[in-house]
């Protein structure tokens with residue numbers, strides 16, 4: 001099987017083939033996702049929420065992201081693996097950003113990094129790309145800035161913010177990003193941004209005109225009980241499946257049904 005690269009994604013946009021992307025944070029889950037044929041696995045800093053139980057993505061560390069990324073890389077034989085640079089590891093200056101990106105590449109074996117922001121972090125993005133590390137951008141709702149936004153509601157509904165986003169996607173393309181995630185913005189704005197770019201856009205809550213889509217795997221599998229935003233399509237109810245299995249096991253242990261004669265030595 002041929003490994004998917006950033007060039008593959010560019011070719012896919014050229015021929016109008018949609019790009020599929022999902023998060024994964026561990027070996028077992030990444031193996032399922034890679035073998036099912038996903039194009040891109042994102043080792044998102046959403047691991048801070050779904051794996052560690054934090055309320056925001058801010059607390060997760062570079063070491064923790066590297067641990068998740070290395071686990072995913074060991075499972076992924078076909079897809080492109082992109083890793084989030086966590087909060088506080090790239091905003092300081094471009095040297096810090098490059099050092100963080102280098103640690104991710106060296107210590108996890110991943111293929112690319114993702115950073116949140118536009119013009120403000122242009123220098124950092126350029127420096128990382130100059131070192132030979134592919135960079136994906138992320139605009140719109142950028143969860144590392146949640147304390148600035150105050151809420152997780154749709155971004156760029158007003159003209160000023162929409163205008164800045166349209167400028168920023170071009171900045172990212174010019175800086176050399178191979179793609180950009182657009183999170184929770186109006187579908188019409190995402191369509192405009194997508195049409196203005198040669199590099200692919202990957203949407204989450206950004207409508208159907210994006211060149212690809214991404215979801216947090218725990219959300220789309222129905223493991224994140226009670227989390228049902230409008231943009232989410234739930235493809236399974238793993239919470240129910242897993243809870244049912246655990247309850248059956250408990251019941252079998254309590255009733256002395258497990259283990260039976262065939263399940264012992």
Ligand code: KIV
Nearest residue numbers: 023044045046181214
């Ligand atoms: O961390 C994450 O899961 C992400 C996606 C939602 C794009 O950045």
Ligand code: NA
Nearest residue numbers: 044045046084
């Ligand atoms: Na993220």
